[in-house]
Amino acid sequence: MQTLNLTFPATSAVSKSVHVGVVGSGDLEVLLSPPDGDAVMVRVRTSVDGFDEVWTNVLTRFFTEYPAGGKYEINDFGATPGMVTLRLRQALQEATG
């Protein structure tokens, strides 16, 4: 198990808290809540060690496309990059839609 903390610049901020997903095989849980400042703050807890670079790439790409400020707490149980992106989009859609 490994914990990663990353921050990204944001141009907007989510205003409500949403929870999506489950800490189940190949899946992840995302807790998204309004930010303290205006940045994207991500904390990833993942069951698989050594994928720092993949996480950084996946999250950089996502938050470049969607610079929505918020606290993103991710509890990951071996999700693929595609799954991570889908869950993040789901969380963002529910928080802003």
Next chain:
Amino acid sequence: MNPIESPPIESSDLEPGLTWQQILARKSFRELNARRRAFALLDDDSSARELCGPFDRLESPWLDPQGIVPQADDGVVIVKGTLASVHAVVIAIEQAFQGGGIGEVSGAKMSAALSLAARDSRDGTPTAAVLLLETGGVRLQEANLGLAAVAEVCSAVLDLRALSPVVGVIAGPLGCFGGISIATALCTEVIMTHGARLGLNGPDVIESEAGIAEFDSHDRALIWSIDGGATRVAIGEADQLVVDDVTAVRAATAGAIKRGAPQAYRSRNLSRARRRLDAVDPATRPSPEQLAQLWKEADR
């Protein structure tokens, strides 16, 4: 060119009791996660609210030191609302997280919700409980704390069932095994789908303890013929067999709640248990159908 003829599909192949048209039209209950199941059962009037949700972050403190990622709600969802206009709390176990395993925190959430329902019932607001049971039992990483939590859940069910109905629902696909199956047996009514399973020891545990000759955990037909919903209802260890449909599960649960707290409990009927044991000769194993018949006669 001839259109390809598809072979006729027997309804029993997919879901006994439903035609394929009904299967397409239904809203599956089994396909919902724990949170959606809980909200789907309660009345849709926005009165339902989650208690101790993920943002309260009541996660297990024991998983992180063992290198296991915890979940923010520790795999148990508590939703309070009304069901068929009766005050009710739904306690749903999330089967995707740690196989629905019960730990210190998730067990405490279950027993606290049941105890609060008992307190409300005593104080003049009868509150029923619905348990959505998909679990392999105690979470091994939390060992004795999990076992203690199961004892507290059982104790809370016994407290509440004297005042208000405690309905157990097993929809599957995981099923209900281990310590929590004891709490299930204490429920005032148990509702199962065809695909659901109920047993004290799960098939893998029986096979590893007693050998493959005793129980082949890869033989799905065997497992469902013994632990499956149809058999459990036929031998009177569960009460209602429902199809996998939100409306059907909701109607069955509402019916169980409307019947109120019973006067007699299956778990206290020791003479029935004795007659049932006497009716079976362990040397000759009866088939599930024979067992249902034997026990029907023994109950008379």
